[in-house]
Amino acid sequence: MPACLRPILLSSVIVLALALPVAAPAQHAHGAHQHGVAELTVVLEGRMLQLELISPLDNLVGFEHAPANETQRGALADAERLLLDSEAVFALPSEAGCVIREVGIESPWRDSGREHGRGQTRDHNRPARGDHEDMVASYGFECAHPEALRRLELRVFKHFPRLQRVRAEFATPRGQGGGVLTSGAAALAL
Numbered sequence: 001m002p003a004c005l006r007p008i009l010l011s012s013v014i015v016l017a018l019a020l021p022v023a024a025p026a027q028h029a030h031g032a033h034q035h036g037v038a039e040l041t042v043v044l045e046g047r048m049l050q051l052e053l054i055s056p057l058d059n060l061v062g063f064e065h066a067p068a069n070e071t072q073r074g075a076l077a078d079a080e081r082l083l084l085d086s087e088a089v090f091a092l093p094s095e096a097g098c099v100i101r102e103v104g105i106e107s108p109w110r111d112s113g114r115e116h117g118r119g120q121t122r123d124h125n126r127p128a129r130g131d132h133e134d135m136v137a138s139y140g141f142e143c144a145h146p147e148a149l150r151r152l153e154l155r156v157f158k159h160f161p162r163l164q165r166v167r168a169e170f171a172t173p174r175g176q177g178g179g180v181l182t183s184g185a186a187a188l189a190l
């Protein structure tokens with residue numbers, strides 16, 4: 001490369017670096033929002049296994065706006081129901097003896113238009129988050145033999161074809177690590 005081009009390249013790198021903080025506002029409290037990608041956090045402490053899955057809503061239902069009709073309300077309810085079923089989301093080694101103790105979901109339009117008569121509470125004081133929305137599912141397992149928890153498999157890919165990759169991070173008494181899971185490689189070694 002001619003040496004005279006170098007100053008130009010260098011200056012564009014500097015411009016990019018300066019522009020980044022402005023171009024990437026913190027819309028989300030959790031990680032980066034990228035369609036096709038979700039984040040999984042795995043923490044094992046004693047017998048307690050805490051899992052958190054954060055996904056752009058687009059991966060789960062194909063839209064990120066308030067559901068506009070019965071079909072979209074149904075898609076949202078189906079995604080919520082599926083994520084609340086820990087066995088549809090994770091496969092844990094049976095020898096670890098893990099039992100689900102709690103499961104929770106943060107969904108931007110929970111209770112939206114369902115027959116609960118709580119219409120007044122929906123969208124109540126929701127902070128503006130731009131044009132993107134995430135769904136967050138949290139799971140607490142208690143494992144009789146946590147030392148046998150050497151792997152974890154994600155079962156979500158077949159339920160949500162728009163989901164292509166899950167970036168996973170884990171922390172266990174044996175150490176920390178991470179990986180990228182896909183439908184063809186859905187197991188995380190712990």
Ligand SMILES: [Zn+2]
Pocket residue numbers: 033035056057058064131132133
């Ligand atoms: Zn989005």
